[in-house]
Structure formats: structure tokens, C-alpha cells
Amino acid sequence: MKRWLRMTFLLISLAPVLSGCWDMKSIQFSNYITALGFDFRDGHYVVYGQVLDFSNIAKQEGGKMSAVAPVWSGHEEGETINTALTNLYKTSQQRIYWGHINAIVFTEAALVKGMGDFFDGLTRFGETRLTQWVFGTKEPLDKLFSVTPFFNLSPLASILHQPEDIYRQDSYIRPIRLYKVLAQQKEPGYTILLPSLHINTNTWKREGEPDPKLELDGIFALHQDKLGKWIAKSQVSGLRWLQKGPTSSHLTLKKNGRPIAVITVEHVKGHIKPANKPGAPRFNITIKGKARISEVIQELGVAAFQEEAAKDIRAAIEQTVLLGKKDGVDLLSLEHTLYHDAFAQWSKLTANGKKRLSDYALDTIEVNVKIIDSGMLRDKEEPKREY
Structure with missing residues (x-):
């Protein structure tokens, strides 16, 4: 009995030492x-x-x-x-x-x-x-x-x-x-x-x-x-309108080359689909987004601002595609869209991926930007992270 008590006391006295993290290294x-x-x-x-x-x-x-x-x-x-x-x-x-x-x-x-x-x-x-x-x-x-x-x-x-x-x-x-x-x-x-x-x-x-x-x-x-x-x-200003996930882009609207307003476009959703037409591949692009007015230089009304925003976004996308095509770079990954949505056509035009798609064009660009408020006295909702 005494031997058992001595062993118990010894184990209890060693417990604080044994519980230490001996192999732990300090941050320095x-x-x-x-x-x-x-x-x-x-x-x-x-x-x-x-x-x-x-x-x-x-x-x-x-x-x-x-x-x-x-x-x-x-x-x-x-x-x-x-x-x-x-x-x-x-x-x-x-x-x-x-x-x-x-x-x-x-x-x-x-x-x-x-x-x-x-x-x-x-x-x-x-x-x-x-x-x-x-x-x-x-x-x-x-x-x-x-x-x-x-x-x-x-x-x-x-x-x-x-x-x-x-x-x-x-x-x-x-x-x-x-x-x-x-x-x-x-x-x-x-x-x-x-x-x-x-x-x-x-x-x-x-x-x-x-x-x-x-x-x-x-x-x-x-x-x-x-x-x-x-x-x-x-x-490459056109790229931002086709990026996935939460976005917040500032867009300066101009009329006859002069600024008329600044809007912040949020919750943008862009889609690219091949157009079912003969000849070289053509693509249809649709852009939808909600916007709030950040600054007004010349009051022309919400409808005019929305129309100008759609025109500017459409022009930016066209410029980005043309620039990439000129430099031999498919900036919107249109070939990848063709691969997913029209595989047979992609396979024929690229020799089943052995060469790049070089002959392509845009068919239509539909842009719908809806201004939902004037941007005053409104708390901005924090978007969800998608990274």
C-alpha cells in the first residue's frame, strides 16, 4: 500500500513537467x-x-x-x-x-x-x-x-x-x-x-x-x-465588366467629350455565348448591373445616365476585344467559351486545340445598367468574399 502511494505521488509530481511542449520552438x-x-x-x-x-x-x-x-x-x-x-x-x-x-x-x-x-x-x-x-x-x-x-x-x-x-x-x-x-x-x-x-x-x-x-x-x-x-x-477597361464575383467600378459618363456624371456600378453580371451563325465564330455578350450616382456635373436625368453608361461599357468591351485581337491575345477567353458551348466547331477551327483561335468577332453586346439610387444617405452593403 505504501509503495502504491509513493508511486502515485511520484507520478503526480512529474505531471507538470511532462505536460510541457518540449519540442515547441519560439517564433524568433x-x-x-x-x-x-x-x-x-x-x-x-x-x-x-x-x-x-x-x-x-x-x-x-x-x-x-x-x-x-x-x-x-x-x-x-x-x-x-x-x-x-x-x-x-x-x-x-x-x-x-x-x-x-x-x-x-x-x-x-x-x-x-x-x-x-x-x-x-x-x-x-x-x-x-x-x-x-x-x-x-x-x-x-x-x-x-x-x-x-x-x-x-x-x-x-x-x-x-x-x-x-x-x-x-x-x-x-x-x-x-x-x-x-x-x-x-x-x-x-x-x-x-x-x-x-x-x-x-x-x-x-x-x-x-x-x-x-x-x-x-x-x-x-x-x-x-x-x-x-x-x-x-x-x-483593358472592358475587362472589369465581365469579371465574376462582387464588383464595384466607378464610371465617368461623358456627353460630347465632357463629364456629366460619375456612377458606381455594382453587382455586375456578364455572360458570353457563341452566336449560332455560319462563318467565323461570333459571340453575344450580355451585361447587367446596378448603379448608384456618385457625382452629378450636369443634370440630364436617370434615363440619360443609364443610356450613356450602356454606351460607354459597350465601347470599352469592343475596344478591349479589338486590342487583344490585334496583339494576338484573346483577352476575354472567347476560345474557351467556344470550347465549352460549341465543342465541334472549336475542335475543327483549332485542330483539336493544336492552334489558337484567331478569326473571331463580337456579334451583339447588350448592356443594362439600372440606377437604383442617388447615392445619398445610404450605407453600402458589404459584399461577400469570393476569393
Whole structure:
């Protein structure tokens, strides 16, 4: 009996020690890669990594930082992607953890090489996920990764890591996640539209000095995984009217070249269908949306505003399609629509996917924009996230 009591007392005294997380590592004993950049130079794959101090990020939750949040960026190269990634270990000082990668950025040279080579080495690794935001850029990656947002906040509060917040306010260029890029690569006739990141040094100043900020200045259009064309944001205004999910787009209405009003078009729904007509493929587009008036310069009435909005949206879509066709880029993925809705015709015209569809045109564009209120004294409903 006494022996049993001694054993019980011994086990109870050891319990607090045994319950500890002995293999748990503190946050400061690992380096956390938050963004990856891919380049291709002189026949070698070049990998850039952005590293943040997570202990400082944790402090920001209780208030603003008095100093700029530190950011580190490093790069290595190799004959393969895996070799380049592994070479980062040589100077990392501590264990690198890849599970916090939130964004992937490709240079123009990497996109010309093709995304497939880069993704193969990345997606096979167990620590990474497929939910990262994917971008292209013409900027040097080390400079891009060093740009910080306002108020000394971490880069995690920038467009690089949180592009959906800006998109909900200005739905011009839709951000895209890695799993969607991988899926679209496999779809016949699909054109991947990769947002283009740019460093803007003109808009903001801090204490009179230029304060660089990130912005989306265009798109990289890719077929499967190869670059087709970079197109400026101003040239693809028609794309925003056919993007899926919650949108909010500002549209300046003009009459005889002069602004008459500004409206915000929301809840846009666009559909593309092949027109059942002989000859080269033609497509019908229908656009429906609800709008509210944001500003009135010249009072012409709701009906006139709606008519002008429909005309402007129709013209923007036509311009986008013509621009893409001129550059050999199917910006609306019309070939993919033909593949889904008229497979026999698609198969005949593309030799069953061996060549791109080049001869196509728009048949009709029907636009119905309904202005539902004047925009005054109204709380905007927060749209559901679809990212």
C-alpha cells in the first residue's frame, strides 16, 4: 500500500513537467518567408524571398509602430528552382519556414520562360499551399519587396499581400490565387490574366519626400503558362465588366467629350455565348448591373445616365476585344467559351486545340445598367468574399 502511494505521488509530481511542449520552438527561432519572387537570368533560375519580423507584427496589434517595420529580401540562383530555393538555406542563419508564403511574383523574363517550370518545384513541397496571390512585374524584385505601406505597418498590409481590399473598392484588375492559375493553365483556350505590380513614386509623399507605394498598373496575358503580352490598365477597361464575383467600378459618363456624371456600378453580371451563325465564330455578350450616382456635373436625368453608361461599357468591351485581337491575345477567353458551348466547331477551327483561335468577332453586346439610387444617405452593403 505504501509503495502504491509513493508511486502515485511520484507520478503526480512529474505531471507538470511532462505536460510541457518540449519540442515547441519560439517564433524568433525561425525565418518566415512571406513572399517569393521568380526571375530567369543567363540560363539560371533566380529566387527572391521576402522575410518579415513576426515579433514586430505581433506588437502592431496593440498600436502603431514608432519605426518602419523591418523587411529583409534575399536572392539565390540555381540550375533548377529547387536548387535555387535550397541555396537560400546557406545564409538563412536559422530554419526557414515556407508555410507563410502569401504572394508569388514573376518577372517578365520568368513569364517568358514559362510559369510551369517554377510551379513544379514549388507545389511539390509539403509546407507550401496553393492559396498565394500571384502577380507579374517589370520592377526589380528586391525593390518591390522592400516597399512598405502607410503608418510604419508591415508589408502584410500592402497590395502585395491583401489585394482584395482595394479590389472591393475599385474592381478594375481582379487579383488571382495560385490554385486558380494552375486550374486555368489546363483549360483549353483560356487566357490567364495576371495582375502587374508597379512601384508608384509620384502619388504620395512623406514629410515632403516621395513615399513609394505599390499599385496595379496592368496585366500580363498568358496562354497556358507562356507570356503573350503585357497590357496597360488604361487599355483593358472592358475587362472589369465581365469579371465574376462582387464588383464595384466607378464610371465617368461623358456627353460630347465632357463629364456629366460619375456612377458606381455594382453587382455586375456578364455572360458570353457563341452566336449560332455560319462563318467565323461570333459571340453575344450580355451585361447587367446596378448603379448608384456618385457625382452629378450636369443634370440630364436617370434615363440619360443609364443610356450613356450602356454606351460607354459597350465601347470599352469592343475596344478591349479589338486590342487583344490585334496583339494576338484573346483577352476575354472567347476560345474557351467556344470550347465549352460549341465543342465541334472549336475542335475543327483549332485542330483539336493544336492552334489558337484567331478569326473571331463580337456579334451583339447588350448592356443594362439600372440606377437604383442617388447615392445619398445610404450605407453600402458589404459584399461577400469570393476569393
